[in-house]
Amino acid sequence: MGPGRLRRSVLFTYLRSMAVVVCVWWAVSLWLARPYLLPPPATVASAAFKLLTSGRVAAAIAVSGQRLLISYVLAAGIGVPLGIGMGLSRWMADLFDWLIEMVRPISGIAWIPVLLVVFGVSNALPMAIIFYAAIFPFILNSASGVRHVDPRLTSAAQVLGARRWRIILTVVLPAVVPDIMTGARIAASNSWMALIVAELIGAPNGLGFSVGYAQELGNATLVLAWIIYVGVCGYVLDTTLHWLQGRLTPWRVGLKVGG
Amino acid sequence: MAQATVAQRTVAINLSDFSGIRSVVRMALPLSLLMLWHLLSLGWPRSPQFATPLGVVRAFFELWAKGHLQAGALISIERILAAFTLAGILGGSLGLLMGYWPALDGWLGPLVHTLRPIAPYAWIPLVILWLGIGDAAVISIVAYAAFFPMTVNAITGARNIDRNLIDTARVLGASPPTLFSRVFFPAALPSLLVGARLAMGSAWIAVVAAELASGSRATQSAMGGLGQMMYIFYAYSINLNYIVACIITVGVLALVSDRLLHALYRRLTPWARGT
Numbered sequence: 001m002g003p004g005r006l007r008r009s010v011l012f013t014y015l016r017s018m019a020v021v022v023c024v025w026w027a028v029s030l031w032l033a034r035p036y037l038l039p040p041p042a043t044v045a046s047a048a049f050k051l052l053t054s055g056r057v058a059a060a061i062a063v064s065g066q067r068l069l070i071s072y073v074l075a076a077g078i079g080v081p082l083g084i085g086m087g088l089s090r091w092m093a094d095l096f097d098w099l100i101e102m103v104r105p106i107s108g109i110a111w112i113p114v115l116l117v118v119f120g121v122s123n124a125l126p127m128a129i130i131f132y133a134a135i136f137p138f139i140l141n142s143a144s145g146v147r148h149v150d151p152r153l154t155s156a157a158q159v160l161g162a163r164r165w166r167i168i169l170t171v172v173l174p175a176v177v178p179d180i181m182t183g184a185r186i187a188a189s190n191s192w193m194a195l196i197v198a199e200l201i202g203a204p205n206g207l208g209f210s211v212g213y214a215q216e217l218g219n220a221t222l223v224l225a226w227i228i229y230v231g232v233c234g235y236v237l238d239t240t241l242h243w244l245q246g247r248l249t250p251w252r253v254g255l256k257v258g259g
Numbered sequence: 260m261a262q263a264t265v266a267q268r269t270v271a272i273n274l275s276d277f278s279g280i281r282s283v284v285r286m287a288l289p290l291s292l293l294m295l296w297h298l299l300s301l302g303w304p305r306s307p308q309f310a311t312p313l314g315v316v317r318a319f320f321e322l323w324a325k326g327h328l329q330a331g332a333l334i335s336i337e338r339i340l341a342a343f344t345l346a347g348i349l350g351g352s353l354g355l356l357m358g359y360w361p362a363l364d365g366w367l368g369p370l371v372h373t374l375r376p377i378a379p380y381a382w383i384p385l386v387i388l389w390l391g392i393g394d395a396a397v398i399s400i401v402a403y404a405a406f407f408p409m410t411v412n413a414i415t416g417a418r419n420i421d422r423n424l425i426d427t428a429r430v431l432g433a434s435p436p437t438l439f440s441r442v443f444f445p446a447a448l449p450s451l452l453v454g455a456r457l458a459m460g461s462a463w464i465a466v467v468a469a470e471l472a473s474g475s476r477a478t479q480s481a482m483g484g485l486g487q488m489m490y491i492f493y494a495y496s497i498n499l500n501y502i503v504a505c506i507i508t509v510g511v512l513a514l515v516s517d518r519l520l521h522a523l524y525r526r527l528t529p530w531a532r533g534t
Contacts, residue, residue: 017369037389094284102289105517106510107464112471113493113502114310189376196378197468201475208381215384216476223385231377238376 039221048225056210057229064206064233067123068195071130075187079138080180086139087146087176088168100139108133108194116202126198126206133194137186145179146172178249185241192234207233310499315507318500327488332508335470335484338394339462339516342401346458350406351451354413358447364414371410379404379465383472392473397466397484404465408457416450417443449531452524459520463513485509 022041029040039047051057086093108129119125149172157167199208207230214222293312300311322328357364357371383400390396420443428442470486475494485505492501524531 013365014369014373017366018373020366021370091284094281095288098285099288099292105514106506107467107513109464109468109471110489110506110509113489114499114506116493117497117499117502192376193378193380193464197380197383197472200380200383200472211381211384212472215388218388220385220388223388227377227381227385230381231373234376234378234381235373 035221036218037220039224043221044224044228047221048228051222051225051229060205060207060210061229061233064195064199064208067127067206068130068191071127072134072187072191075131075134075191076138076184079135079183079187080142083139083142083183084146084173084176087143088172093143096139100136104136108190109197112198112201119202121202121204123203125202126195126208129194129198130191134187134191137183137190138180139183141179141183141186142176145176148179149175181241181245181249185238185245188237188241192237196230310503314500315503318498319504319507322501322504328504328508331483331485331488331505332512335466335486335509336512338397338484339401339459339466341394342398342466343405343455343459343462345398345402346405346409346462347455349402350409350458351413351454354410354454355417355443355447355451357410358414358417358420359443368414371407371414375407375411379407379461380468380472383469387473387476392476393483396473397469400469401462401465405458405462408461409451409454412450412454412457413447416447416454419450420446449524449528452520452528456517456520456524459516460513463509463516467509 025038026041029035029038032038035043082092082096086096111129111132112125115125115128119128153171153175154167157171162170195206196208196211199206200212203209207226211223211226211230214226297312300309300314319328353367357367379400382403383396386396386399390399424442424446425438428438433441466484467486467489470484471490474483474487474490485508489502489505492498492505
């Protein structure tokens with residue numbers, strides 16, 4: 001089976017499953033006959049299309065995407081160096097370990113009421129929650145990555161006369177990239193979920209807010225249309241990171257993250 | 260493997276760590292942050308809106324004495340248990356079947372992998388429209404969130420079973436029920452338990468999310484679950500001390516349930532070490 005044939009067959013199984021879902025949805029909506037609870041797929045599709053052409057989808061995605069990107073990059077920028085430092089130095093690990101282990105069991109979402117008091121319904125709230133949700137996977141995976149670097153590699157570099165910093169930059173860092181990418185995918189999935197909830201409860205705009213607002217209007221059609229866009233964005237995000245993981249660490253493809 | 264990296268990282272605190280200079284370094288940051296918080300709070304205006312370390316402790320005992328904390332925790336725990344059982348049975352059996360029969364995987368696999376990256380919380384508004392803001396709504400959201408880690412790990416578990424084991428048992432004349440209970444299920448059990456543990460983690464996050472969201476849409480201040488309690492403390496009394504006390508309770512409960520499942524994993528599958 002050639003690669004083109006394989007791809008076509010994957011697409012085929014995908015479309016086949018989706019077609020079944022749409023048919024079941026349509027049948028149930030007919031049987032239920034309560035369009036204000038479960039509108040038929042065609043109604044939702046046309047509402048989704050209207051949202052798209054009105055530019056509201058693009059606006060919501062832009063707002064949410066900006067929040068996600070800024071907080072995620074910040075979390076990576078702080079989490080990865082901190083994790084690598086904790087992996088390299090026992091002192092740093094000792095200093096931060098307990099703090100991290102004490103705070104980590106508390107999910108980002110649980111902080112929402114506190115931040116509602118501190119920031120109110122605002123742009124800062126989802127951004128803070130996303131940052132919190134994303135930073136721990138970055139720290140933990142970078143730290144464990146550094147600890148699990150093959151000692152033969154570092155010893156070899158040492159024997160060949162490389163200095164400490166040279167070893168860190170040219171041996172340890174490349175060896176940690178797969179772990180950082182694993183952390184990056186977990187962080188992305190965590191922060192994506194945190195984004196939706198934070199916006200649902202404490203933001204004046206964005207994707208999560210839009211789903212919640214449609215619910216407050218009591219409009220199931222709009223709710224479903226927005227859920228489709230949330231789903232598409234989540235899928236694209238996950239697929240992009242999976243692709244990036246394959247590109248950056250081609251020797252470690254096939255890993256599954258999340259669940 | 261990758262999911263295990265984070266989820267199965269054991270808590271760094273154990274008794275042997277409480278010795279010598281290391282423990283001083285370890286406690287330095289948490290303690291100094293706590294002291295800093297306390298000192299800063301002395302300068303804050305005396306208002307319940309500002310949480311203080313002592314205020315949180317006081318809030319915890321007050322909520323405990325009034326019985327609110329236990330009542331809220333009980334509701335959340337009941338919801339989690341119901342949802343976890345539901346997700347465990349549905350996700351576990353579906354995942355095992357999908358891992359065993361590639362044909363079923365072909366039909367349902369795309370569905371699972373498309374729905375999985377969607378935040379379960381995007382469904383909250385729809386579920387509220389359908390089921391209101393009570394037990395049923397929260398349980399469905401939590402079950403949905405717990406379903407995916409359970410299913411994905413069950414699929415992996417069933418798929419990775421050594422086919423030789425099954426063929427051997429079949430050749431030796433094992434009946435289908437025996438085959439399942441003596442060969443298939445034990446071989447998939449480690450994966451199932453890893454899935455259960457991840458599912459429990461997702462469930463605790465989801466229960467707070469669902470209760471917060473339904474609390475923020477409640478028309479009257481119905482007490483229900485720790486998440487709803489937190490929202491009520493925000494919306495009706497803006498008392499951060501109470502909120503932080505609830506958050507810590509949720510964190511501790513989540514941690515305890517995770518440790519319990521980990522202990523179960525080690526107990527039931529002693530052959531699957533290395534985690």
